[in-house]
Amino acid sequence: MQILLCTPHLILAPLDDGWEIQNKQNRSRLGWLRIDQDSRLTRGQVEPEDPELLHEAAVVVGAQREQRVDPDSPLGRSLQEAFLNGDSGSENALQDICRQVVQSWQGRYADRVTATHRQLGLPEDYAEQYQLPMVQEALELSPIGQDVFERPQFMAPFAARAWRRMSRSAMADGVSMFPVSAFRSLEYQASLVQKKVERGLDIDEILKSSAAPGYSEHHSGCAIDIDAGKGKPLEEDFEETDAFAWLTEHALEFGFRMSFPRDNPHGIAYEPWHWAYTPEIWMLNLS
Ligand SMILES: [Zn+2]
Numbered sequence: 001m002q003i004l005l006c007t008p009h010l011i012l013a014p015l016d017d018g019w020e021i022q023n024k025q026n027r028s029r030l031g032w033l034r035i036d037q038d039s040r041l042t043r044g045q046v047e048p049e050d051p052e053l054l055h056e057a058a059v060v061v062g063a064q065r066e067q068r069v070d071p072d073s074p075l076g077r078s079l080q081e082a083f084l085n086g087d088s089g090s091e092n093a094l095q096d097i098c099r100q101v102v103q104s105w106q107g108r109y110a111d112r113v114t115a116t117h118r119q120l121g122l123p124e125d126y127a128e129q130y131q132l133p134m135v136q137e138a139l140e141l142s143p144i145g146q147d148v149f150e151r152p153q154f155m156a157p158f159a160a161r162a163w164r165r166m167s168r169s170a171m172a173d174g175v176s177m178f179p180v181s182a183f184r185s186l187e188y189q190a191s192l193v194q195k196k197v198e199r200g201l202d203i204d205e206i207l208k209s210s211a212a213p214g215y216s217e218h219h220s221g222c223a224i225d226i227d228a229g230k231g232k233p234l235e236e237d238f239e240e241t242d243a244f245a246w247l248t249e250h251a252l253e254f255g256f257r258m259s260f261p262r263d264n265p266h267g268i269a270y271e272p273w274h275w276a277y278t279p280e281i282w283m284l285n286l287s
Helices: 051-064 074-084 088-120 126-130 157-172 186-198 203-209 236-240 242-254
Strands: 002-006 010-015 018-023 029-035 041-044 142-146 152-155 178-181 223-227 256-258 274-277 282-286
Touching: 010 029, 088 186, 142 157, 152 157, 157 242, 157 256, 157 274, 186 203, 223 242, 236 242, 242 256, 242 274
Parallel strands: none
Antiparallel strands: 002 010, 002 282, 010 018, 018 029, 029 041, 142 152, 178 223, 223 274, 256 274
């Protein structure tokens, strides 16, 4: 089974050290992209007359690295600008941006995650055990209104836009959806786990229902727990609501997918209420 990344016009197929860019219609090879160990982004053989395709590819590679770059944010705009102009000045600017993002991701953040895990006494092989990638905190947030507990909630700007589009569309079909929890910081996730530890729950049990700090999709600002406004939120019977039925049919049209279906390979409990926006990427399994 080969996992490919797919944008509106392109397919990115993994190479040993990067991604091959293909035309989605006829699968012809357009070029390649790579971010190497020094966080330098290089590209090759892409048709120079296809700047939009290059941008699409850059955003996808950025997102694949869990950088979640919003094309409309200042960072996204510089990325786009630098990427589209082939001169060496821009190339350096682009590499500076990549270096900045990747360093803050690899260094400072990973250190904070490790320190938090030690404090909570989490297993050192957590990432391998649960097969979960580390998730960076969103670089930018925008408000999506209050949740069912009247707490203000936030998502990454592009995910917030997609959530608004999706919930409006559901509303037009007569289906109500309310946020329960969207963006969570590393510290907030740590406090959720800490509370369960204090209640005397076993650490393995806790980790089946709460991701370890640093590994929650909620850090990205792209995940949202959804409630139908009936009954208790975050219960398995959410799958019997009209909201769940609507999401199952339409969420992908808005870029949202359910992260933890029944019997998922991570060994995380079934969470029918937890949906995540994956910017401009649809994972396709083409076997
Ligand atoms: Zn969730």
